[in-house]
Ligand SMILES: Nc1ncnc2c1ncn2[C@@H]1O[C@H](COP(=O)(O)OP(=O)(O)O)[C@@H](O)[C@H]1O
């Protein structure tokens with residue numbers, strides 16, 4: 315029996331996950347994870363991140379990711395994983411985040427001593443200890459400068475695939491230049507290529523799919539745009555290194571990993587990618603299908619017909635910041651911190667919540683951009699007074715929280731071209747909250763579309779990364795992903811006809827309520843000015 319496996323990783327916001335799959339079968343052999351807050355409390359993160367005093371700067375300690383890798387390798391070894399059987403390693407990372415390698419770090423990375431953990435040896439290798447992550451919303455000025463330089467938001471979007479967003483790496487890099495970080499930096503990595511570097515023992519190239527979330531790569535040419543790079547920082551291209559197509563084999567695993575953990579010196583490392591493109595591979599999403607991720611972020615990802623992903627670059631997607639952590643905040647406040655109680659509350663309110671709508675933006679939101687605060691509306695569409703909870707009680711809050719998330723995802727999906735309820739339309743849900751059947755049912759009702767949950771595929775980014783690794787090793791001519799058996803155990807949640815009128819009405823009212831919330835937010839700011 316072939317015992318070789320592909321090892322997939324996901325460096326996500328709250329945790330790092332590893333999955334091993336059979337090299338030829340794609341079958342999941344083992345899974346393991348480590349949550350940053352719980353396992354590494356000395357980094358003092360909440361949900362894997364630190365919110366700075368301005369409320370907008372959000373970072374993760376770079377070294378925490380390295381220590382997490384050291385620890386998760388030890389966990390895997392303790393449960394008997396034979397690293398010597400790993401034929402290929404691939405991975406994914408939360409998108410947009412950046413890592414700044416200090417001048418001289420490459421030598422350290424290439425010469426790690428097997429007797430010591432990596433974190434100990436890389437402690438002085440970063441020119442900032444804090445990596446900006448996708449939740450950051452502190453770069454409004456830099457975004458405006460970048461768009462003005464590119465000839466406006468549309469021109470930037472036509473070139474790079476997106477207008478300037480706070481979290482995109484170009485704006486983050488301008489901020490780091492102003493802070494002086496780049497002066498002592500020899501390489502900038504994305505979270506994905508940073509993680510790949512740890513396995514490679516050298517700087518790993520950025521892959522096209524993750525590179526397309528930076529505002530620096532030409533979508534048409536799959537290459538850095540020199541004038542944008544120079545605008546950010548003269549000489550930036552050499553700091554970024556090359557871009558490679560997805561599924562490129564970058565090299566062999568480092569001598570350090572072989573000596574310390576027993577990896578075969580023959581084990582290959584494939585280019586790591588963003589967690590969203592990796593999720594598409596993990597779910598083996600068919601064209602026209604919508605994927606919804608319900609982890610720290612909530613994202614809608616659409617695989618366009620004919621588009622080849624994740625080797626391709628632009629992934630039509632929209633996501634929001636106020637996902638798992640906001641749901642948890644509502645659970646903690648109204649359901650005593652228990653999902654079981656949260657579920658009980660949900661069951662005690664009807665679909666559509668009797669017309670009540672709650673918008674919960676505990677962190678500055680991506681879409682609607684900059685939305686912040688909690689806004690509750692009665693069935694008559696009138697806002698409740700600032701700070702007032704629903705008089706209908708905790709159950710109304712629990713339902714409102716889930717329904718407004720689902721409705722936001724519906725608007726995202728529609729703006730990507732997804733047509734809810736069309737014959738053949740399907741939603742694949744993944745991420746932590748998709749394991750909750752009530753969450754999946756609210757999604758099916760609100761999107762008026764069957765929602766498929768594949769048990770065991772909650773960690774679809776790590777799984778997708780493992781499959782991409784196996785596929786990279788098999789080579790471009792062997793279509794490994796297409797060769798896997800199509801049937802995957804799944805559970806389908808059908809939209810319930812009795813819930814349809816309530817959600818049709820909510821869909822019609824929702825954009826107006828978002829606009830009203832924006833007015834209320836502006837008035838609050840005006841009032842406090
Ligand atoms: N029963 C549940 N109902 C709703 N959400 C849940 C439930 N169980 C776990 N979750 C959520 O899943 C989240 C983790 O999801 P995951 O996709 O693993 O996150 P990430 O990949 O961003 O680290 C937790 O933060 C938690 O809020």
Ligand SMILES: O=C(CO)[C@@H](O)[C@H](O)COP(=O)(O)O
Pocket residue numbers: 326327328407408409410448589590609610611612613633634
């Ligand atoms: O990129 C985005 C949103 O644009 C996020 O999806 C991040 O990639 C974080 O992913 P998770 O930690 O939520 O899985």
